[in-house]
Amino acid sequence: MADPVLQIRSLDAFYGDFQALFSLDLEVASDGVIAIIGANGAGKSTLMRSISGMLQNRPDSILYQGEPIGGLRADQVAGKGIALVPEGRQLFPSLSVEENLIIGGRMRRPGPWSLAAIYDLFPILQERRHQASTSLSGGQQQMVAIGRALMANPSLLMFDEISLGLAPVIIRQIYEVLPKIIATGMSAIIVEQDISKALEVSSHVYCLQEGRVSLSGQSDTITREQISEAYFGARSDHGLA
Amino acid sequence: MDWLNAIVQGTLLGGLYALFAAGLSIIFGVMRLVNIAHGDLIVLAAYLGLTITMLLGIHPLVALLVLVPVMALIGYGLQRLILNRTLGEDILPPLLVTFGLSVIIQNALLEVYTADPQKLQAGALEIASLNIGGLAIGYLPLLMFVTAVIVIAGLQFIFYRTALGRAFRAVSDNQDIAQLMGLNRRHIFAVAMALSLAVVAIAAIFLGTRTSFDPAVGGGRLIFGFEAVIIGGLGNLWGTLAGGIILGVAQAIGAQLHPGWQILAGHIVFLAILAVRPRGLFPRMDG
Ligand SMILES: Nc1ncnc2c1ncn2[C@@H]1O[C@H](COP(=O)(O)OP(=O)(O)O)[C@@H](O)[C@H]1O
Ligand SMILES: [Mg+2]
Numbered sequence: 315m316a317d318p319v320l321q322i323r324s325l326d327a328f329y330g331d332f333q334a335l336f337s338l339d340l341e342v343a344s345d346g347v348i349a350i351i352g353a354n355g356a357g358k359s360t361l362m363r364s365i366s367g368m369l370q371n372r373p374d375s376i377l378y379q380g381e382p383i384g385g386l387r388a389d390q391v392a393g394k395g396i397a398l399v400p401e402g403r404q405l406f407p408s409l410s411v412e413e414n415l416i417i418g419g420r421m422r423r424p425g426p427w428s429l430a431a432i433y434d435l436f437p438i439l440q441e442r443r444h445q446a447s448t449s450l451s452g453g454q455q456q457m458v459a460i461g462r463a464l465m466a467n468p469s470l471l472m473f474d475e476i477s478l479g480l481a482p483v484i485i486r487q488i489y490e491v492l493p494k495i496i497a498t499g500m501s502a503i504i505v506e507q508d509i510s511k512a513l514e515v516s517s518h519v520y521c522l523q524e525g526r527v528s529l530s531g532q533s534d535t536i537t538r539e540q541i542s543e544a545y546f547g548a549r550s551d552h553g554l555a
Numbered sequence: 556m557d558w559l560n561a562i563v564q565g566t567l568l569g570g571l572y573a574l575f576a577a578g579l580s581i582i583f584g585v586m587r588l589v590n591i592a593h594g595d596l597i598v599l600a601a602y603l604g605l606t607i608t609m610l611l612g613i614h615p616l617v618a619l620l621v622l623v624p625v626m627a628l629i630g631y632g633l634q635r636l637i638l639n640r641t642l643g644e645d646i647l648p649p650l651l652v653t654f655g656l657s658v659i660i661q662n663a664l665l666e667v668y669t670a671d672p673q674k675l676q677a678g679a680l681e682i683a684s685l686n687i688g689g690l691a692i693g694y695l696p697l698l699m700f701v702t703a704v705i706v707i708a709g710l711q712f713i714f715y716r717t718a719l720g721r722a723f724r725a726v727s728d729n730q731d732i733a734q735l736m737g738l739n740r741r742h743i744f745a746v747a748m749a750l751s752l753a754v755v756a757i758a759a760i761f762l763g764t765r766t767s768f769d770p771a772v773g774g775g776r777l778i779f780g781f782e783a784v785i786i787g788g789l790g791n792l793w794g795t796l797a798g799g800i801i802l803g804v805a806q807a808i809g810a811q812l813h814p815g816w817q818i819l820a821g822h823i824v825f826l827a828i829l830a831v832r833p834r835g836l837f838p839r840m841d842g
Contacts (some may be wrong), residue, residue, distance in 0.1 A: 316650045341586060366735060366736065367734070368731055368735070387734065387739065388735050389734045389735075389736075389738055389739045389740075392734070392735055392736065392737040392739050398735055399734070400732060400735070404729060404732045406724065406725045406728040406729060406732070406733075407728055408724040408725075408727065408728050409721060409724055409728070411722055416718075416721065416724070417721050417725055417736050417738060420718065420722075420737060420738075421736075421737040422735060426678035462736075466736075466737075505671075517559070
């Protein structure tokens with residue numbers, strides 16, 4: 315088996331004195347797709363920030379293609395081919411739709427993604443390309459955020475709760491194209507509260523609880539009971555909707 | 556005719572104020588930094604311009620070819636070595652540090668150049684004028700105004716039509732997310748400061764050829780620059796030009812009313828506009 319693209323080895327992450335992640339271990343296989351689930355405040359976004367370099371950590375706690383990147387700045391990590399679709403989309407309001415996409419590709423890494431390829435994938439963005447990104451609907455903004463990350467032609471693409479705040483029909487559309495996107499040759503980490511969507515698109519799933527991995531396993535064999543337990547800690551009566 | 560003359564001369568002077576203001580506007584726009592030392596950096600640039608003209612025996616306008624890159628380098632270094640360290644959630648450290656820088660620059664200039672007023676010699680250009688319908692329009696003020704318009708148009712182009720401008724706007728919108736695009740904000744901030752001080756160099760040469768200067772005049776230039784930025788609306792470059800013109804015209808009309816009222820009239824118009832439009836005349840929509 316090929317070496318994993320990303321290895322996380324006992325990662326601790328802090329906000330000042332507050333520790334948000336505890337000795338976390340995780341692995342993404344080359345061309346693999348993992349899902350990360352967990353309740354609000356479990357530390358999913360903190361993990362995204364740690365990998366992307368927005369939070370700095372012990373260098374060897376995060377290995378990317380075998381290289382320690384835990385101590386790098388976000389712009390350095392981005393240059394190595396890791397892209398993030400951040401929670402809440404976070405488009406640049408002073409940039410038009412097209413400018414948001416172009417700036418995503420400013421590092422000019424080679425690969426299949428270009429403005430034309432993004433417009434092929436999401437034709438509505440071409441129609442709206444000169445508009446302010448803030449004038450778009452939530453679903454269209456999410457398309458811009460995904461397109462902006464793809465423009466970097468990443469080797470590892472991370473999605474942080476892309477279905478958050480979107481209508482079910484939009485979520486379905488986005489999850490229809492997601493596997494096709496990933497199949498163009500990248501590994502992916504999908505952070506998702508919608509557990510069935512998370513299991514559907516991933517081969518491996520990790521559940522976080524209070525900054526620790528409470529469960530991990532194959533997406534197709536893991537049971538709802540196991541997840542329910544891992545989500546809420548001790549065995550509980552909470553059913554998962 | 557006197558009034559028309561006052562308005563025309565005030566408008567042309569407004570070009571100089573817009574040049575003072577543009578540099579402030581750039582760095583406030585990109586990194587929300589209020590640079591208290593801006594006026595003293597203008598005076599520093601005027602002295603460096605003086606030294607360059609004397610050493611090389613060249614015209615002050617030709618000296619810009621050397622002064623602009625020198626000031627841009629100073630700006631880049633200043634930002635990377637000092638000012639970047641002060642930026643964060645708290646707005647007080649950059650204010651204090653640039654205030655300290657202002658004091659240091661003034662004292663260093665006093666030490667090196669003494670308190671004697673100096674002037675840049677522009678030769679025949681200083682007195683030549685154009686006669687239009689009875690109005691005498693000096694070549695120097697006219698050149699100053701045209702330069703201001705070109706500089707503002709150039710900055711507008713950089714901000715809205717180039718990759719660097721996209722980077723400036725992205726970093727200004729959201730520093731963390733901009734880093735995810737591979738932008739190193741420390742470098743982008745330093746480039747913005749370099750651009751600001753390149754404009755400062757141009758402003759300084761016009762300041763120094765128009766009037767005499769000494770190490771203490773920086774504070775006044777800072778105030779005029781601030782007033783022009785705020786009248787025009789924060790973050791709007793053409794607004795900054797309008798702000799400069801309004802300030803220049805107000806001062807010229809004040810001086811026409813009474814010779815001692817020039818500066819006062821500018822401040823009064825500034826306060827009046829601030830009272831009616833706290834965000835300036837042309838605030839940026841998304842600001
Ligand atoms: N900027 C921050 N400063 C301090 N604490 C934070 C910050 N961001 C998140 N946290 C805390 O870290 C923990 C994990 O948050 P987060 O990673 O955002 O969770 P999730 O994405 O799983 O909802 C929470 O307890 C949260 O309150
Ligand atoms: Mg989150």
